[in-house]
């Protein structure tokens with residue numbers, strides 16, 4: 033975790049990631065953190081869009097088009113689309129994006145007859161191994177390339193403005209004895225006034241920035257391939273059907289990787305390159321399956337899952353049913369989300385939840401917790417939203433696709449770029465405390481929560497809340513059995529308090 037913590041310390045994040053024999057990888061507060069403070073910002077290491085949404089997501093900056101399709105694309109494979117010429121140029125540059133390396137494999141995968149889940153996981157694996165290869169070549173990440181390009185464009189714009197200003201004729205050059213001079217003099221007053229106003233505005237800006245700095249989280253943590261290798265894989269927990277399926281697919285996966293020359297990996301930085309085995313393919317696939325987050329279009333009535341992204345650092349947060357943090361994925365709905373916005377949303381949802389608690393059921397989970405925290409793990413996404421979006425989105429929106437001309441900016445701003453995920457403290461967190469998020473709908477009762485965590489995340493939850501509620505259940509069941517005993521009844525088993533696998 034050395035490099036993640038290095039970034040955390042350098043960027044002034046209030047947390048670090050540690051590894052312990054009991055908790056595995058987990059996030060820890062390095063100082064007292066007040067409620068609402070930003071904890072960490074992350075961007076995906078790899079992201080893949082489902083085939084039927086491929087025209088709507090920019091392959092480089094992950095911008096999603098909720099109204100139509102992007103027109104920039106790779107004409108060779110027709111599998112990757114871009115929001116702009118800039119993003120396309122990054123992907124197509126052999127020294128930067130190197131899309132050519134996976135172009136043929138993507139074309140082959142597109143015609144491969146397999147279910148959507150399998151295909152999207154393989155695409156994600158391909159992207160992960162491609163990024164591992166790029167790291168070994170010393171290539172910049174898509175995020176850094178995009179940022180650098182933006183900076184260069186800004187510099188160019190500034191230079192052009194400066195050149196224009198230098199070219200503009202001065203009063204002396206134009207003579208200065210005619211009417212224009214008077215106008216120019218007024219212009220000069222105007223300029224002084226504008227300069228004063230700009231100075232004042234920038235002073236105010238500075239003050240605002242200083243204020244924001246207290247609550248600021250800076251650049252996103254960028255992960256590397258070795259962080260992906262640290263993700264928990266539940267390969268041993270696969271059922272017979274999954275094992276049989278992936279045993280069959282792993283050879284195909286290896287042959288697809290071969291087309292792109294991505295059949296090698298190192299298990300530690302600077303380590304020796306080794307041929308990837310089919311066992312390693314299965315372990316990586318399982319790690320991607322259990323750790324990928326869904327990417328959602330939340331402009332629709334019911335959020336639509338259009339792909340998956342892997343944010344290793346975000347996957348190092350453990351779960352608690354009484355969590356102290358939450359994560360928000362930038363999806364373009366909000367330009368800038370603050371801790372206060374998150375707390376406000378939580379309050380609203382809490383009120384809504386208490387109004388409807390009586391009627392809430394397990395099946396509500398996709399529209400409650402996940403909407404509330406605006407983040408969803410793909411396990412739940414695959415189980416619900418992603419399947420339904422296949423049917424509804426393809427026939428409704430895909431059919432009515434509106435294309436955006438290459439010259440037009442498809443969005444008013446570049447909101448939602450890189451699907452930045454930001455973690456916020458939802459209560460005061462003392463130094464040294466574990467930082468946890470919730471993987472599930474915490475409105476569910478104890479038994480349902482434990483069942484969901486066991487089936488989707490393979491662990492029996494013993495968080496403070498589960499333990500407290502379990503004790504309460506134990507007390508009430510023992511008091512009811514005592515009273516029954518008193519009346520001559522038989523003692524009952526504590527059935528159902530601990531779900532078994």
Ligand SMILES: C[S@@+](CC[C@H](N)C(=O)[O-])C[C@H]1O[C@@H](n2cnc3c(N)ncnc32)[C@H](O)[C@@H]1O
Nearest residue numbers: 055056057263264347348349350351489490491
């Ligand atoms: C997304 S990972 C979290 C990071 C993980 N601890 C690691 O070592 O990488 C999810 C996995 O962590 C473990 N985990 C998370 N929260 C837990 C908890 N409250 N109790 C026990 N295990 C937990 C489970 O094995 C779960 O499948």
